[in-house]
Amino acid sequence: MHRLTLAQIARGLAAKDFSAVELSEALLARIGQFDPQLNSFITVTADQARAQAQAADARRAAGENGALLGAPIAHKDLFCTQGVRTSCASKILDNFVSPYDATVVEKLAAAGCVSLGKLNMDEFAMGSANESSHYGPVRNPWNTECVPGGSSGGSAAAVAARLIPAATGSDTGGSIRQPAALTNLTGIKPTYGRVSRWGMIAYASSLDQGGPLARTAEDCALLLGAMAGFDPKDSTCVDQPVDDYLAALNRPLNGLRIGLPREYFGAGLDPRLSDAVMACVEVLKKLGATVREIGLPNMQHAIPAYYVIAPAEASSNLSRFDGVRFGYRCESPVNLEDLYKRSRGEGFGAEVKRRIMVGTYALSAGYYDAYYLKAQKIRRLIRSDFIGAFQEVDVILGPTTPNPAWKLGEKSSDPIAAYLEDIYTITANLAGIPGLSMPAGFVDGLPVGVQLLAPYFQEGRLLNVAHQYQQATDWHQRAPEGF
Amino acid sequence: MALERSDVEKIAHLARLGLDDAELPRTTETLNDILGLIDRMQAVDTHGIEPLAHPLEATQRLRPDEVTESNRRDAYQAIAPAVENGLYLVPKVIE
Amino acid sequence: MQWETVIGLEIHAQLATRSKIFSGSATTFGAEPNTQASLIDLGMPGTLPVLNEEAVRMAVKFGLAIEAEIGHTNVFARKNYFYPDLPKGYQTSQMDKPIVGKGFLDITLEDGTVKRIGITRAHLEEDAGKSLHEDFHGMSGIDLNRAGTPLLEIVSEPDIRSAKEAVAYVKAIHALVRYLGICDGNMAEGSLRCDCNVSVRPKGQEAFGTRAEIKNVNSFRFIERAINHEVQRQIELIEDGGKVVQETRLYDPNKDETRSMRSKEEANDYRYFPCPDLLPVVIEPGFLDEVRAGLPELPGEKRARFEREHGLSAYDANVLSASRELADYFEQVQQVCGDAKLAANWVMGELSSLLNKDNLEIDRSPVSAAQLGGMILRIKDNTISGKIAKMVFEALAAGEGASADAVIEAKGLKQVTDSGAIEAVLDEVLAANAAQVEQYRASDEAKRAKMFGFFVGQAMKASKGKANPGQVNELLKKKLEG
Known part of the structure; x- marks a missing residue:
């Protein structure tokens, strides 16, 4: 049962091949059996899952038949879940039992999803290896010596190991797409504003966007359709109807114009990965797509700009963790300053502190123009590059990451090396456009991904291309040995 | 322009982050590496470019002036580190 | 300096x-x-x-x-x-x-x-x-x-x-x-709070002195006292050779001083x-x-209109437009009685002292605008004199009647305007003061004018204040000239 995709589960539940309760029990058992090797869950909510599964079965018996009714999933542990610890993988929120649900959590529950628990991640979503979690690193099911990517590393590992068919994630600089690529999954970061951020604990507000990770584009379409939509509680959420992503999947790719940015194929890209990308292009050509080279000249400035904007916003977003109203408070503070400094100093991990410091510095008096304002100007240049490119092509294609998964600990002492791993993904966050990563082959037995980018609100187009590609290839069906 | 240890201490104070003295040299070094990466921006000509704060450049929606919240103090304070008589307790605030 | x-x-x-x-x-x-x-x-x-x-x-x-x-x-x-x-x-x-x-x-x-x-x-x-x-x-x-x-x-x-x-x-x-x-x-x-940035400079100097900010002063009286204190402090400091430091200070109304907020x-x-x-x-x-279409008449506009429409002095118009409630009250009184000048005098005079005495806002006035307007009407139609009106006003303030008319009726304060009745009173007064009458008639114009007030006073006293003063004057003159 654990090999089923969401779409297959929907059919199985509809045909009464199995019940939601049976399915959840089977997966809970798998989590108990396999997760100790992966550490993908921070919290397993078995009781709640059983109750939700029973409710889903009851709704189905009463005549409901939604595609996600009874579908098991799990949430990245930055989505607030009422009555359940929501830790952001940080010591500072280790004791935080959220008093409310995130909109995404609410919407998926309303659609009938059964949540099996909360997934590990980089602390406050800051990282691309899932090594900065307070609850320990997550391992890649394709090679447990390797990282699963981050920051949605728990989501990726759990889905890749068939512990759950799909999961929620969030993507600020590639945190859905990069782990999806490193674990042979499909993951989509929607257009900024497409999915509500209410209840999704913020890293960098103008870049953060929630989205699904699953094994197929079809499953992503199913889940995103239920996650997306207007939310009056989020000022940055867009009031625009959600496309029918499932209906978009089956459009033929005839005449699809694909752009390959020359900047994506330069130094730093593993040539074997480059080959995988070109092989993917060949498949898409056969499906009717045309390909041309394009330029995104400001891409090279994206990393510096991102590492100003994201830490700046984070430094302010994370000020609320002060040991006063919730979360970790240091032992016996002697005065107010001591309360703040020790609660935060002891509660946050090294990478989070580093980014808070960088952001604080970038916003401080005398440096604002040179850093923050400059980065925002570069942000406009990067966005203009995309707007220009999309005059000529329908989607942009390239590698999701420069390298396949690396060994645990390999880059953890060198933050700069880890930051450079984000090179292909962060431009989509800066520009706010949707991006998708899909499985495109293997290098040394480790999966690699291809990234597709599209104009604003063209998630349907991305899912369509990925689905058509997945009809013609079987990379996405490969499962890691031992799981 | 590299950060000195004293700059790092000042930043940590602004951000109210307690750092061990032992951490400081390493932290200073790492921050300087990161700033080195960031400083590559300075080479970009951004003359005449407007800063971009939000990708969609949408405008703020306004909410009708209605009271929609009720008192949930007990639930909210159940997760607080220290409360008394409905107040959050902190070490003495001196004005 | x-x-x-x-x-x-x-x-x-x-x-x-x-x-x-x-x-x-x-x-x-x-x-x-x-x-x-x-x-x-x-x-x-x-x-x-x-x-x-x-x-x-x-x-x-x-x-x-x-x-x-x-x-x-x-x-x-x-x-x-x-x-x-x-x-x-x-x-x-x-x-x-x-x-x-x-x-x-x-x-x-x-x-x-x-x-x-x-x-x-x-x-x-x-x-x-x-x-x-x-x-x-x-x-x-x-x-x-x-x-x-x-x-x-x-x-x-x-x-x-x-x-x-x-x-x-x-x-x-x-x-x-x-x-x-x-x-x-x-x-x-705390709905309206005030931070005061205060500095001093030698008269005639262009550049500003260093300022201190006094935080959160929360009454008109404290604003005045805090600023005066701070000005004094700064002057003394400079004159003693010191320097004002740019800082945040707190006003302590109990000690009437400002102190530095070191934190x-x-x-x-x-x-x-x-x-x-x-x-x-x-x-x-x-x-x-x-929003513009929905704006109410603003204080400045109201002041100008009070001068223009009601013929009030600049001073009166300013006082009466100071708050929307006061202005509304005044205008209601004016509408009832049709006399802006009298309405202004009563609102700024008797009514203000009454409110001040009991420390009341206009919206808690014990005398309503309708009551006051109704009372002024009775002054205008000679039912009561201005002097009696003060008694009526006090009675209204004390809640002794629902309207001026009710008070006048209950207390029998109606002014006497029947000339026969007034003449009867005057005859009594003149008879009782025959010597003075003689003296009056023998005097020159200037002396007469002085003595005339004496007879008016006696007549008003005899009528318990209720005789119409105008008629008393007129009839008395005739009789004395007699």
Whole structure:
């Protein structure tokens, strides 16, 4: 049962091949059996899952038949879940039992999803290896010596190991797409504003966007359709109807114009990965797509700009963790300053502190123009590059990451090396456009991904291309040995 | 322009982050590496470019002036580190 | 050395919205601690702000009233600092693009001259909570009910030159925000708070002296005293060879002194940047027109109209337009009695002293506008004299009758206008004072004029004040000439 995709589960539940309760029990058992090797869950909510599964079965018996009714999933542990610890993988929120649900959590529950628990991640979503979690690193099911990517590393590992068919994630600089690529999954970061951020604990507000990770584009379409939509509680959420992503999947790719940015194929890209990308292009050509080279000249400035904007916003977003109203408070503070400094100093991990410091510095008096304002100007240049490119092509294609998964600990002492791993993904966050990563082959037995980018609100187009590609290839069906 | 240890201490104070003295040299070094990466921006000509704060450049929606919240103090304070008589307790605030 | 005082004021006016600026919590004053603090107000992880339309409308109302430019695109910024009453670790405020730009307010000084005070800007922001310093085992208690209440921070130019001018300006702002219905103006509850930037410079010097900021002064009286004290302190300091330090000070009304707030002295670096959770607020021309159309008559307009329509003096018009409630009261009295001058005299005279004596606001006046107007009608139609009217007024104030007519009837205060009856009284008076009558008739014009008052007095006394004074005069003259 654990090999089923969401779409297959929907059919199985509809045909009464199995019940939601049976399915959840089977997966809970798998989590108990396999997760100790992966550490993908921070919290397993078995009781709640059983109750939700029973409710889903009851709704189905009463005549409901939604595609996600009874579908098991799990949430990245930055989505607030009422009555359940929501830790952001940080010591500072280790004791935080959220008093409310995130909109995404609410919407998926309303659609009938059964949540099996909360997934590990980089602390406050800051990282691309899932090594900065307070609850320990997550391992890649394709090679447990390797990282699963981050920051949605728990989501990726759990889905890749068939512990759950799909999961929620969030993507600020590639945190859905990069782990999806490193674990042979499909993951989509929607257009900024497409999915509500209410209840999704913020890293960098103008870049953060929630989205699904699953094994197929079809499953992503199913889940995103239920996650997306207007939310009056989020000022940055867009009031625009959600496309029918499932209906978009089956459009033929005839005449699809694909752009390959020359900047994506330069130094730093593993040539074997480059080959995988070109092989993917060949498949898409056969499906009717045309390909041309394009330029995104400001891409090279994206990393510096991102590492100003994201830490700046984070430094302010994370000020609320002060040991006063919730979360970790240091032992016996002697005065107010001591309360703040020790609660935060002891509660946050090294990478989070580093980014808070960088952001604080970038916003401080005398440096604002040179850093923050400059980065925002570069942000406009990067966005203009995309707007220009999309005059000529329908989607942009390239590698999701420069390298396949690396060994645990390999880059953890060198933050700069880890930051450079984000090179292909962060431009989509800066520009706010949707991006998708899909499985495109293997290098040394480790999966690699291809990234597709599209104009604003063209998630349907991305899912369509990925689905058509997945009809013609079987990379996405490969499962890691031992799981 | 590299950060000195004293700059790092000042930043940590602004951000109210307690750092061990032992951490400081390493932290200073790492921050300087990161700033080195960031400083590559300075080479970009951004003359005449407007800063971009939000990708969609949408405008703020306004909410009708209605009271929609009720008192949930007990639930909210159940997760607080220290409360008394409905107040959050902190070490003495001196004005 | 002659010193000149330079004052600029920052007034924080709590906007009278039902809900908070970024959340749906109530803004009612005086609730149990933290019962009006929602997820957003508490800065819970994952929560997001959505701007209250009414707060924007109120800010725009104010902007239009001071003839300021209203920003087309308004940006909210985060002001970052740590304080326990600031749940998110930043205050959402406005920096570069405030909603209200440069405007002005004319204030009337005690001598009747009008002075224009420039307003640099006014911007929207959220209020902080409160720290309660009662001893909780050596701890402070934090109440976040106030956190997120909308504030309009009104920043004046350094155009103010004395504590008295400062008070006149704050009173004018107070009147204006109440006219506009955007703030209840209750200073005791902190609805209107004032930070005073005070400096001194030798008279004639162009450059400003170093200023000190006195935080959170919360009554008209304290504003005057705090500024006067601070001016004195600065002058003495400089004259003793010292230097004024730029700092934040706190006024202690009990000791009548200002003292330095050392805890806030450290160099603050607020790291302002545009709030990424809020988008730019665009004020469309249609919205401006709608707000403009709904503006009430403003104090200045009302003052001018009172002079023009009711023929009041500039002084009277100024006093009567000082608050919307007083002006409304006056106009109601005027409508009932049809005599603006008498209405003004009574409202500014007897009614004001009555309210002052009992420390009452006009809306709690024991004498209603209808009652006062009705009473003035009886003065005008000669039912009572001005003197009797004071008795009637006192009776109304004491609740001794529902209307002037009822009081007059019950107490038998109706004026005697029957000439026969008056002549009878006069005959009695003249008979009783025959010697004086003789003397009068023998005197010259000047002496007669003096003595005439004596007879009037006797006649009024004999009639218990009820005889119509005009008729008494007229008939008495005839009889004495007789």
